Amino acid sequence: MGLQRDFAFLHCADLHLDSPFRGVRSYSPAIAGMLQDAVFKSFERVVDLALRERVDFVLLSGDLYDSADRSLSAQLALRRQLLRLSQAGIFVYMVHGNHDPLSGDRAKLSLPERVFQFKGEVEVRPLYGKNNALIGHIAGYSYPTGDERGNVAIQMAKALESRKGFNVALLHCNVGGMEGHENYAPCSIEDLRDSSVDYWALGHIHRPMILSCENPLVVYPGTIQGRSVRETGPRGCYLVTVSAQGFISPIFYPTDKIRWWEETLDISSVEEEQVLMDALENLRGKYRKEAEGRGIMLRVTLTGNTSLYRRLGRDEFMETLIRELNREEEALSDFVWIEAIQNKTCPDYAIENLRKTQTFVGDFLREMDTVRSQIHDNETLFALMDEGLGNGKWRRGDLEPYLQTLEREDIAQILEKAAIKGLDGLLKGENDPCVS
Numbered sequence: 109m110g111l112q113r114d115f116a117f118l119h120c121a122d123l124h125l126d127s128p129f130r131g132v133r134s135y136s137p138a139i140a141g142m143l144q145d146a147v148f149k150s151f152e153r154v155v156d157l158a159l160r161e162r163v164d165f166v167l168l169s170g171d172l173y174d175s176a177d178r179s180l181s182a183q184l185a186l187r188r189q190l191l192r193l194s195q196a197g198i199f200v201y202m203v204h205g206n207h208d209p210l211s212g213d214r215a216k217l218s219l220p221e222r223v224f225q226f227k228g229e230v231e232v233r234p235l236y237g238k239n240n241a242l243i244g245h246i247a248g249y250s251y252p253t254g255d256e257r258g259n260v261a262i263q264m265a266k267a268l269e270s271r272k273g274f275n276v277a278l279l280h281c282n283v284g285g286m287e288g289h290e291n292y293a294p295c296s297i298e299d300l301r302d303s304s305v306d307y308w309a310l311g312h313i314h315r316p317m318i319l320s321c322e323n324p325l326v327v328y329p330g331t332i333q334g335r336s337v338r339e340t341g342p343r344g345c346y347l348v349t350v351s352a353q354g355f356i357s358p359i360f361y362p363t364d365k366i367r368w369w370e371e372t373l374d375i376s377s378v379e380e381e382q383v384l385m386d387a388l389e390n391l392r393g394k395y396r397k398e399a400e401g402r403g404i405m406l407r408v409t410l411t412g413n414t415s416l417y418r419r420l421g422r423d424e425f426m427e428t429l430i431r432e433l434n435r436e437e438e439a440l441s442d443f444v445w446i447e448a449i450q451n452k453t454c455p456d457y458a459i460e461n462l463r464k465t466q467t468f469v470g471d472f473l474r475e476m477d478t479v480r481s482q483i484h485d486n487e488t489l490f491a492l493m494d495e496g497l498g499n500g501k502w503r504r505g506d507l508e509p510y511l512q513t514l515e516r517e518d519i520a521q522i523l524e525k526a527a528i529k530g531l532d533g534l535l536k537g538e539n540d541p542c543v544s
Contacts, residue, residue, distance in 0.1 A: 111244060111273035114352040115237045118158045120345035120363075121169035121280070121311030122331045123151050124207065126182035128174070129335070132405075132447070138438045139445055142403060143335070146365035148185050150333035153363040154345050155189045159196055161347060164237030166193060169311030169329070170205025170280030176212030176254060183215050194220035199236050202226070204250040205280030205311055206292050211253045226278065228252035230263045235276060244273025244306075251280065251292075261295035265303035274350060275304055280311040283326070289313055300326050307348070307356065314339055316346070316360055325356050334368040337407045337447060342367065366403040368447075369395060375453065376412030384416065388433055392444040404444040413456045418532070420451045455532050462531070469534050476527040480520065486511060489519055 127147055132140040158166050173182055193200050200223040204210055210228050219225060224233055226248030235246045247264040264277045281293035283300065289312060297319055300308050308326040316330035327346055334343045344363040350356050371391060378384050388408065395404045410420065419425055430446050437443040463473040483489050489511065514522075 111242055113243070113274060113350060113354055115164040115241075115243055115274075116161060116347065116349045117163050117165045117167060118154065118161075118345055118347055119167045119169070119307075119309045119327060119358075120151075120154050120329050120332050121309075122171045122205075122314055122329075123147065123168070123186075124171055124174040124331065124333075124335060125151065125186060126174050126179050127335050131336070136434070136438065136445070139405075139443075143366055143405075146403070147333045147335070149365040150343070150363045151186070151189055153365070154332055155192050157345070157347065157361055157363065158193060158198055162238075163198060163347070164241075164243065165199040165201060165235070167276065167278055167309040168200065168202035169278055169309050170203050170251070171207040171311060172202065172204065173208035173212075175207060176209055178208060178212060178214055180215050183217055187217055187220070190223050191220045194222045197238065198222065200224065201233070201235075201246050201248060201276075201278055203248045203278050203280060203311075206251055206254045206256065206290065209251040209254045224248075226250045230260060230267050232267050232271070235274065242273065244275050245271040246276040246278060247305075248278040249293075256293045257291070258293065259295050259299065260293045261299045261308075265299065265305060268304055271304065274306050274354075276307045276309055277303075277305045278309045282312055283310065283319060286313055297326065300324065306354075316342075316344070318358065322356070325358065327358060329360075333364045333366070334405075337368050337370060337405070340368045340370055364402065366405060367399065368405045368407075370407045370409070371395075372409045372411055374412040375410050375414050375416065378412075379415050381416070381419070385429070385433070388429075388446070388449075392433070392446070396442055396444045399442055399444070401442050403440075403442060405447045406444055407448045407450065408446060409450040409452055411452050413454045415456050417453050417455045420453060426451065454528055455535075457531065457535065469531065472530060472534060473527065476523070476530070480523050480527075483519055483523065485516060486514060486519075489514075 125147055129140045129143045132143055172186060190200055203226045228250055230247060230249045232245050232247045235243045237243045245268060247267045249260050260279060261281060264279060268275045268277065279293060281295055282289055282291050283295055283297055285291050285294060292312060301320060305324045308324055310328050313328045314331045317328045320326035329345045331339055331343050332345060342362040342364065344361050346358045347361055348356060348358045373387060373391060375384060395406055426449055430449055433446045437445050462469050464470065483492060
């Protein structure tokens with residue numbers, strides 16, 4: 109049987125079927141339900157694309173489910189879509205990652221024909237295309253448990269040495285220790301390049317990216333559906349074509365049903381609540397126009413020096429504002445839901461002028477500048493708190509574990525907010541000549 113090099117395939121990862129969306133559910137069960145359904149709809153769109161493009165095979169690079177103990181509904185939903193692919197003569201190769209390891213609880217459901225699930229050890233299978241044509245070989249590895257710390261990539265590269273045809277490696281891993289993701293199955297980009305693999309089909313990193321464009325192609329497709337404000341922008345999969353000459357061309361296709369976005373709105377010139385609401389409605393209109401029928405989850409950050417600063421700082425005011433803005437949105441298929449409004453505005457004070465004055469207010473601002481310059485990480489923060497509050501007295505209850513999770517940017521934001529709160533308290537009700 110000859111080896112074929114003129115074919116196409118889809119590569120996707122991190123489906124996270126049955127994601128609970130707990131945070132969203134707390135303020136809108138209806139929107140949370142739409143989001144949960146969107147994950148399934150997005151995978152259905154992946155399969156629709158595979159059928160429309162008549163691809164040879166589909167690659168699923170782990171975290172098919174959101175948890176090790178996957179629900180029966182999620183398993184049945186996945187099987188339905190796999191069956192559609194199988195009935196169309198499309199092969200599927202899939203692995204499991206840290207969220208859905210082989211050790212997790214699962215129903216005893218048979219896999220459709222032409223669907224191959226890799227075991228908890230590196231193995232190599234023939235790679236088939238249309239009409240059972242042999243294309244090459246594929247190495248894959250499913251996590252036996254949720255904590256894989258070995259360099260599996262090196263094992264896969266060795267397993268594919270001297271294999272003829274188009275070679276694919278299917279792996280859920282972290283290349284180069286990317287921040288924000290656990291360092292599972294760690295490896296370097298050099299480990300991947302120093303191999304006879306043509307296409308590394310990776311999963312685990314949730315944003316789409318191509319780490320290497322040739323010799324070999326190294327691709328993270330990201331999630332098929334954004335699940336939080338940390339996953340903004342288009343989400344989907346890669347359609348990859350391979351020419352008879354061996355040229356590999358990946359094209360990203362969005363499959364998300366609902367899209368997350370973040371937007372910053374400067375309200376320096378806004379002095380009335382109605383003007384603020386109008387500005388937010390105009391922002392909503394912009395995203396609805398560009399959404400192409402999708403639902404939009406929008407987080408807005410307000411910035412600028414404004415006379416509305418004190419009003420925005422009241423929890424009741426912000427909650428009411430969000431509720432009123434979202435009042436009619438749940439009934440729309442192309443909703444633009446204001447997920448949160450973050451207040452990063454400042455009082456409309458001439459802070460730079462105040463900082464220069466030889467007053468208590470000026471002393472306070474300069475002291476806060478000194479404190480901020482001294483805190484570079486958690487340890488310097490802890491040392492300063494020990495000095496100011498008494499050694500170790502604050503290290504009680506849940507405070508220390510919470511502070512341990514803070515990054516430098518978080519600490520800087522908290523200190524900035526504290527400085528503004530303190531300044532606002534000092535100046536409240538005073539007719540200071542330096543206040544503009």
